[in-house]
Amino acid sequence: MKFLINRMVQIVIICTISCSFSFAQDSLKTVYLGEVIISSDTITDQDYQLTADQLLEANRKLNVAKRGNFAWEPVIDGFTDGQITVAIDGMRVFGGCTDKMDPATSYLEPVNLQKLQVLHAADAQQYGTSLGGAINAEMRYPTLGNPLSLGVQTAYSSNTNGTDTNVFLEKSYKKIGFRYSGAYRQHQSYTDGNGNLVPHTQYRKQNHTFTTLFQQNESTQWTGLFMFDEGRDIGYPALPMDVSSATAYMGNLGFKKKFNDSFFSTLTAKVYYNSITHIMDDTQRENVAMHMDMPGKSQTGGVWTTLEHTSSKHQFKLKGDVYINTLFADMTMYSPTGGVNMYLQTWGDIQRNSAAIFIEDVWQLDPRLKWKNSLRLEAVSTNLTSDLARMQFEILGYSINGPESDLGGDFSSLFLYQLDKKWSASFGGSYTQRFGTASELYGFYLFNARDQYDYIGNPNLENEKATSFTFDLNYKKGVWNVGARARKTYIKDYIVGIVDENLDAMTPGALGVKEYQNVDNAQSSHFELYGSTKFTNWLGYRLSAVVENGYIDALHSPMPYMRPFTLKQDVRVLIKKVTIGGQYEYSSGMSSPSTILGEAETSSYHLVNLYVDYNLPLRKGNLQFDIAINNVFNTYYIDPFAWNSIPNMGRNIKAGINYKF
Amino acid sequence: MKNLSYIALFLFSFIIIGCNNDDNETVTPNNPSYDFEITKVKDETSGLTLKLMASKENLSEGVNNVAFEIEGTSTLTTGGTWQIVPKMTMMMNEMTHKHSTPIRGFEEATESFSGKGQILFVMPTIEMGAWDIEVQYILEETALATWTMPLTVEPVPFLAEDPAYKTVINLPLADSDNKIIMGYNFIDNGNNPAMGSNNYEILAFKRIPSMGHGHLETYVPYTDLTFGVTPHMPSMDHGSPNNVDPVASTDGVYTGVVNFSMLGDWQLKLNVVDNNTVILDEEGVSFYLEF
Numbered sequence: 001m002k003f004l005i006n007r008m009v010q011i012v013i014i015c016t017i018s019c020s021f022s023f024a025q026d027s028l029k030t031v032y033l034g035e036v037i038i039s040s041d042t043i044t045d046q047d048y049q050l051t052a053d054q055l056l057e058a059n060r061k062l063n064v065a066k067r068g069n070f071a072w073e074p075v076i077d078g079f080t081d082g083q084i085t086v087a088i089d090g091m092r093v094f095g096g097c098t099d100k101m102d103p104a105t106s107y108l109e110p111v112n113l114q115k116l117q118v119l120h121a122a123d124a125q126q127y128g129t130s131l132g133g134a135i136n137a138e139m140r141y142p143t144l145g146n147p148l149s150l151g152v153q154t155a156y157s158s159n160t161n162g163t164d165t166n167v168f169l170e171k172s173y174k175k176i177g178f179r180y181s182g183a184y185r186q187h188q189s190y191t192d193g194n195g196n197l198v199p200h201t202q203y204r205k206q207n208h209t210f211t212t213l214f215q216q217n218e219s220t221q222w223t224g225l226f227m228f229d230e231g232r233d234i235g236y237p238a239l240p241m242d243v244s245s246a247t248a249y250m251g252n253l254g255f256k257k258k259f260n261d262s263f264f265s266t267l268t269a270k271v272y273y274n275s276i277t278h279i280m281d282d283t284q285r286e287n288v289a290m291h292m293d294m295p296g297k298s299q300t301g302g303v304w305t306t307l308e309h310t311s312s313k314h315q316f317k318l319k320g321d322v323y324i325n326t327l328f329a330d331m332t333m334y335s336p337t338g339g340v341n342m343y344l345q346t347w348g349d350i351q352r353n354s355a356a357i358f359i360e361d362v363w364q365l366d367p368r369l370k371w372k373n374s375l376r377l378e379a380v381s382t383n384l385t386s387d388l389a390r391m392q393f394e395i396l397g398y399s400i401n402g403p404e405s406d407l408g409g410d411f412s413s414l415f416l417y418q419l420d421k422k423w424s425a426s427f428g429g430s431y432t433q434r435f436g437t438a439s440e441l442y443g444f445y446l447f448n449a450r451d452q453y454d455y456i457g458n459p460n461l462e463n464e465k466a467t468s469f470t471f472d473l474n475y476k477k478g479v480w481n482v483g484a485r486a487r488k489t490y491i492k493d494y495i496v497g498i499v500d501e502n503l504d505a506m507t508p509g510a511l512g513v514k515e516y517q518n519v520d521n522a523q524s525s526h527f528e529l530y531g532s533t534k535f536t537n538w539l540g541y542r543l544s545a546v547v548e549n550g551y552i553d554a555l556h557s558p559m560p561y562m563r564p565f566t567l568k569q570d571v572r573v574l575i576k577k578v579t580i581g582g583q584y585e586y587s588s589g590m591s592s593p594s595t596i597l598g599e600a601e602t603s604s605y606h607l608v609n610l611y612v613d614y615n616l617p618l619r620k621g622n623l624q625f626d627i628a629i630n631n632v633f634n635t636y637y638i639d640p641f642a643w644n645s646i647p648n649m650g651r652n653i654k655a656g657i658n659y660k661f
Numbered sequence: 662m663k664n665l666s667y668i669a670l671f672l673f674s675f676i677i678i679g680c681n682n683d684d685n686e687t688v689t690p691n692n693p694s695y696d697f698e699i700t701k702v703k704d705e706t707s708g709l710t711l712k713l714m715a716s717k718e719n720l721s722e723g724v725n726n727v728a729f730e731i732e733g734t735s736t737l738t739t740g741g742t743w744q745i746v747p748k749m750t751m752m753m754n755e756m757t758h759k760h761s762t763p764i765r766g767f768e769e770a771t772e773s774f775s776g777k778g779q780i781l782f783v784m785p786t787i788e789m790g791a792w793d794i795e796v797q798y799i800l801e802e803t804a805l806a807t808w809t810m811p812l813t814v815e816p817v818p819f820l821a822e823d824p825a826y827k828t829v830i831n832l833p834l835a836d837s838d839n840k841i842i843m844g845y846n847f848i849d850n851g852n853n854p855a856m857g858s859n860n861y862e863i864l865a866f867k868r869i870p871s872m873g874h875g876h877l878e879t880y881v882p883y884t885d886l887t888f889g890v891t892p893h894m895p896s897m898d899h900g901s902p903n904n905v906d907p908v909a910s911t912d913g914v915y916t917g918v919v920n921f922s923m924l925g926d927w928q929l930k931l932n933v934v935d936n937n938t939v940i941l942d943e944e945g946v947s948f949y950l951e952f
Contacts, residue, residue, distance in 0.1 A: 335820070335925075340820050340952075390857075394857040394858035395901055395921070504901070505899060
């Protein structure tokens with residue numbers, strides 16, 4: 001054992017020296033560093049007026065890629081799309097858009113959420129095979145014994161002449177409870193820091209969610225969820241098309257059982273289904289050479305079961321999960337000259353069946369040292385089931401007659417060390433083999449507006465393989481909490497689009513065609529510092545600083561989505577019933593973009609936000625008035641990950657009123 | 662025991678994948694068949710009825726895959742040959758004019774079956790001109806049976822109006838009165854183009870004018886041509902990859918592969934060379950499809 005520990009320490013030290021920065025691992029935080037992280041993931045009613053996108057952006061463990069003012073794509077340590085997992089209330093959810101216009105998180109509403117967690121390594125692996133991490137959105141269920149509660153919030157935004165309204169109503173009894181929560185948002189296009197309108201940044205959205213909880217007896221609990229979410233008239237200025245509607249239905253039934261006198265202490269199970277229909281639209285665009293219809297549909301059904309065992313030395317978890325995801329998208333192009341219309345299938349009924357088993361054990365080696373090991377084995381079969389789509393692939397030289405089966409998964413090993421009451425550290429490594437996504441395997445001429453290439457899938461793709469080393473250090477004393485996290489990842493068979501000179505682009509104006517291929521090698525580094533303190537009961541301060549870099553050898557290019565140096569500070573003052581806060585953000589700008597993959601340089605910027613909350617307790621309930629000024633100095637800036645250099649919103653004054661009892 | 666049942670539930674989740682999975686269906690090509698009866702005519706001399714069978718519901722301008730078959734179980738005397746002569750009778754300036762059109766194949770004939778063949782109709786039935794086809798079964802220079810079938814040959818209309826878009830290419834050859842006639846046939850799909858990879862053939866004939874005195878013009882296979890074919894989608898201005906230029910497979914028949922990456926309008930731009938003489942290049946007329 002000692003040898004193993006020494007070995008791991010050596011590896012971490014070597015890794016730490018070899019990368020330009022080091023330390024810290026986020027995956028620890030939810031488990032080891034505990035409360036601080038969990039509380040920051042917990043959604044409070046202060047968050048309800050934010051969009052899910054804004055919540056993600058505010059999370060220091062995440063970044064987002066923007067194509068407009070809606071449906072920002074989450075990025076974890078520079079990894080995105082198929083490299084990360086999104087779980088909504090335990091459900092696997094896959095967007096219905098071939099152009100990634102609707103990441104699963106775009107169907108979320110904060111008023112529905114209990115937690116929005118960003119997880120790494122073992123914590124992420126129980127939700128899916130992902131080398132980047134996972135986003136786990138836990139929905140809010142009624143609290144039993146709470147007779148009736150109601151909350152209403154509404155806010156007006158000056159920049160977009162828009163409103164955000166949400167409501168929740170919860171009624172529960174001793175054994176059963178019900179909760180409805182919903183939201184409606186509508187925003188017109190925003191103006192940037194130069195006062196120029198950024199066209200096609202408008203959107204409307206509504207969400208209705210019902211949850212219920214039934215406590216059958218002391219040890220047995222049932223839950224149910226139904227959610228409807230619909231976006232309308234959503235603009236995507238970075239893309240050539242907008243979205244007329246994006247509709248999601250999600251439902252699940254959960255079961256939890258506790259045992260007092262058996263080996264396993266808890267059994268949890270859930271069965272679920274979700275369906276997404278996504279309709280792209282270019283009828284609001286001017287000078288469209290050829291109008292196109294591009295609907296997409298994603299349906300996912302699954303079931304999972306978890307068994308937990310706790311003893312003095314071990315915390316053991318066993319999970320099995322199964323899901324089936326079907327994707328269909330096609331494209332009709334209307335002849336501008338009145339000729340025959342054109343048609344193809346971009347996702348030709350792609351069906352993925354997955355079965356996985358996940359095992360985790362946290363072993364208390366001694367009072368100060370825990371060893372956490374986890375293993376996920378996942379078998380998938382992916383098939384292109386549409387005859388027409390199979391015929392399409394013939395032109396690329398592929399003969400697709402049946403499903404492709406693959407075995408992948410993750411292994412993670414982490415040491416959690418409590419040096420003393422103040423200092424704690426964790427270090428470890430993980431190895432992941434993730435599967436190609438539906439688009440990477442079977443996408444057919446999917447236009448990527450970022451690098452202006454049509455992308456085609458490659459059914460022969462190998463799994464992407466990543467080895468990560470992480471180090472996390474934390475100091476906590478009294479109100480002070482300071483930490484650092486570092487991660488270094490080496491990737492073999494990195495999946496990326498490579499130009500195929502023999503292929504003609506289909507999309508008018510596209511530069512050519514890229515086919516997904518495995519290339520060697522890629523690597524990335526992530527380093528962050530964070531800290532928080534409460535100087536007094538009424539004065540608090542938070543800070544985080546992050547920088548990332550990465551490189552793809554085969555392309556002689558930086559990896560995309562590597563965050564330039566970003567500093568965020570947050571000060572909050574509470575004076576009687578008034579809270580005054582300020583946020584300051586500095587980004588050094590994207591100085592080494594992955595131009596080959598469509599990234600562009602961006603300038604550095606300073607951003608200041610201010611807010612004031614006035615809290616007025618009433619005889620029944622609580623009334624709160626909020627005013628926030630975002631981008632106080634009306635700075636013109638472009639987010640480093642923004643597609644096609646679309647500028648961010650200029651100054652926005654947001655005034656809101658909240659009531660709840 | 663209770664625990665066992667929960668473990669069973671857990672394991673059940675893995676079984677589901679086995680119940681709902683591998684779709685081993687394969688794509689079955691729609692091979693050409695001669696399932697459609699176009700017309701039938703009875704020969705009063707022999708009392709036999711001849712059916713014209715085709716791979717499509719209707720005959721149309723361009724290449725048609727057809728066969729003639731005697732209805733029922735009666736047969737003719739063994740050892741004869743089939744003679745098939747399509748003719749169009751046109752009224753022009755109150756004068757009657759007749760012309761024919763290329764045919765090929767009709768091998769492996771029997772006493773009741775003409776064998777499979779192809780008729781390349783150079784034009785559809787029009788107001789001023791009607792097609793018929795005369796089929797004879799000849800034994801020792803005597804026609805044992807003669808059938809004359811009136812036919813309707815449908816035009817192939819296009820939504821796009823471009824005089825360069827053709828189903829049948831008919832071009833004069835330099836330094837002679839001869840012409841080249843070309844049509845296409847999608848082999849695996851009853852001469853219907855399909856999404857994806859298509860095996861196809863181009864039929865090329867040399868048209869030699871009539872000698873007059875009531876003779877019809879003649880068509881001979883045009884051999885030794887070199888083809889370069891570029892599929893192109895005019896409305897999207899792109900092509901498709903991995904095509905195989907047609908090469909001679911038998912006299913006057915050139916077989917290749919063309920890939921269509923989507924449904925819509927497709928041109929087959931042609932470079933046709935006879936030895937060193939360019940007969941047609943991509944700037945000229947082309948085959949054109951809407952599907």
